[in-house]
Amino acid sequence: MTAPVVQINHLRLGPPDHPVLDDICLTLEAGHFLGIVGPNGAGKSTLLNMVAGLSRPDAGHIDLMGQCLRRFNHLQLLREIGFLHQLHDHQPSMPMRVRDVVAMGLPAYNRPWQRSVRSAAIGEALALLDMEAHADADFRHLSGGQRQRVRLARALVRKPRLLLLDEPSAALDSVRQEKLFKLLRRLCDETGMAVIMVEHDIAAISSHVDSVACLNGKIHYHAMRGENIPDEIWRAMYGDRIHIVSHDAGCIGCGVAGDQDA
């Protein structure tokens, strides 16, 4: 039996009386697509950064591919991970071709004595995001959405066993968002890659993910596909002032399946 790709056990960050994250337990098997939702400041990005080895918990531990993530083995374990962090108005200033940005995602890129930067893998990763026609373009001259797709290709080019995405659809239009979620679903099913994705729009991801974790300091609920998240969970995360609205024929711009069929 193979070990889970990620196993988080009773993870805490911050002092016990006022933790940022508390008693986080999650297990992800290969091919599982997990969405994390929660209000601002809930600790979603912090949790993702800890799984990516960028910060360390104060209690509990994270196992990746069956090995506990520690100082001495984290560089080796992280080579199995693709990571896309949240962007804050990142304006690139360095002259770079798109293919070079993607090549940075290959572990061999940083070891020039191993001359095995595979251009085929770069082309494949760009093709997944419909960016192969821009392979020789200057990265600085792309639009925000195109740059985000190139960064996604960089995260995917190493064919990771675990993909960590922090609001990957932030710069994408709704058509591109849908294409991205479908691509991730396909990669999970076909390659066994596991995905943890932080997103705000649960409606957009719910038909693609295997489960959704509701996080606000701790995991309030972990809903599996087809399972409804109870109203009291939303209120526990976002407060009593939240209005839970169901989509119906009265929604403006909302294509309800039944109406379209009719």
Add this chain to the structure above:
Amino acid sequence: MLDLLRSFFASPVMLDALLPSLLIAVVTASMSVMVMAHRLSYLTVGVSHASLAGLGLAVTLSLPLLPTATLFAVLVALLLALMPRSKGISEDAGTGMLFAGSMALGIILISSASSARVDLFGLLFGNILTVSGEDRFWLYLLAGFVLVTLALASRAWWSIAFDAVTAEASGLPVAGLRLLLYGLVGLTVILCVKLAGIVLTAGLMVLPAACAWLWGRSLGGLWLLSTLFSLLGTWIGLLWSYALEWPSGASVVMALCILFVLSWASNWGVVWLKSNARKG
């Protein structure tokens, strides 16, 4: 022009200076790409000026000049890399403080030393024409070390400059590599002092990549262009220095400044022509 070139190559002083100058040009051009990518221009100004304290210590304690200054410059660069993180001070403020403090210490130490032992003008503005056998040995040693380290680590540094968070999450030892880069900046600064002096060293560490930045599209392309601009600037500067009896360091930095203006103007011209052609 041909007469000038003939007499330049007939001059033993200029021939002695040529190889070290061109080697410095290659090393500084290679480093300047990383200096631009990591936005370390002010750090090079800080470290080069702070190295005056190292030279002052060497003069006061009768220690070998270049090894002492090298050690001091590397220590200052590493201190600048570590200080802002641990004390919550911004990097430019830390550089400003250390730069001023070390410069003050250097001036006090050198002014207290016997004036016969110190060529202050040479230290401040450089003079590659007086390069000694010992200087040459240190220059080749440091240049070899800098170039080999760059060849091994340049892609990792490039990744860090582009996106440090993703680089760290992909398994690169970002903190260690950053320290190595800062240390290498310290070494390169000392390498430049003989040619351009403490005051003008930053020019050699920034201008070649600045000239190439407008044209390059990849790390390899930038490095090649930067090296070509640096070699051309050094060559023109040495010729001016020989023909007009100008100080060698200042001539080289002036030539690189003019190359930058030409590069910028021609890039602007190309962009203007392309946009006009598109409109037409």
